[in-house]
Amino acid sequence: MNNFWIMVGYAFMNKAKSKQFIITTIIVLLGIIVMANLENITSVFDDGEESIDQIAVISDEVGYYSLLKEQVEQSIIGVELVEADGEMEVLENEVLEGEYKGILILSEDEQGLPSAKYMSESLTSSFVQYDIESSLQFIRSQLAAQALNLDAESLAILNSPVPFEVEALSEDAKTAEELDEARGLVYVLLFFIYFTVIMYSSIIATDVANEKSSRVMEILISSVSPVKQMFSKIIGIGLLGLAQMAIWLLVGYVVLTQSGSDLTGGFFEFFGFENIAFSTIIYAVVFFFLGYFLYATLAALLGSLVSRVEEVQQIILPMMLLIIIAFFISMFGLSNPESTVVTVTSYIPFFTPLVMFLRIGMLNIPAWEAMLGIAIMIATIWVLGWFGAKVYRGGVLMYGKSGGLKDIRKAIKLTKS
Incomplete structure (x- = not known):
């Protein structure tokens, strides 16, 4: 057992000291700091004067121009209408040179009411034309x-x-306000679970392939069994992921509190973090860990089948497709959580971490459904761990060009021999 925890520590420290881990952690931390202080940063580059976009107006009806100018001054900030009487070709050149934001031609339709045509350098400034x-x-x-x-x-x-x-006629149904809050919260947590599971599972597969390509695996096999190696790597990188996320959350909390935010209103109110239910957090943690162990075990299994790091992305592509499908089903379920597709796929173990959590967050489903989803995942992890250990034990001894998923049978034969 001591060897197992030594391997866990090795997997943890080996990746913690890697440039990839350090750079990723620093980049995300810088992103958190920038986003939390975005207003202060933009104020440094602001000269204190508001930029005003001038729009040249050509109007045969003077009344329309004066009415529109008054309305724009009252309702639109940063836009000024300027009556122009020059040649159209000259005005078009002035727009291209940046003197005007656009040209607005006012006219009268068949009903005696105003109509307009707006011309600008491109059609990307949709907010200006929409406001006008x-x-x-x-x-x-x-x-x-x-x-x-x-x-x-x-x-x-x-x-x-x-x-x-x-x-809603059902007494257990959530109100429209509760659904809006739950939808925002579940949306954020789904992205969190999705990206973290993808990131750390890929790290495991890459790490296994890297050890094989550098022949480190041959040394490790002589001292620790391949099964212990697999699970120590899964746990070690899992602990590394928790440490990395803890750093991000801690720095994010400190930066937000130092910037004067009381963690209420704005983003927190919009995404439902102000009235977050404790049970939702518990379920998010449970499904995050179960999803991680499920896909991490599968990643270690697949990573053991290749001998070069360059082949990792190809071998784990089917696993990535499973996560992507689960994510898209979850996105569909945000607007229709009671759909039959969402209900059925929530019990498919590779989709359960995201889809079942969606149903728990959006609906008041019976506790036994959530427990059944958790039980299915635990059973799948156990079976996958048992099968994965057999493949891993033979896979780490396989070298040469990878044959993809076909190598699973070859790895099992090596294990038996």
């Missing part, structure tokens, strides 16, 4: 109301949204 269109739509509605002899009160009634309430 909204302002012009407001003016059009006002003029149409006047033409129909409608007063302001009648127009307000005409434009008022239809009262539409939704109510």
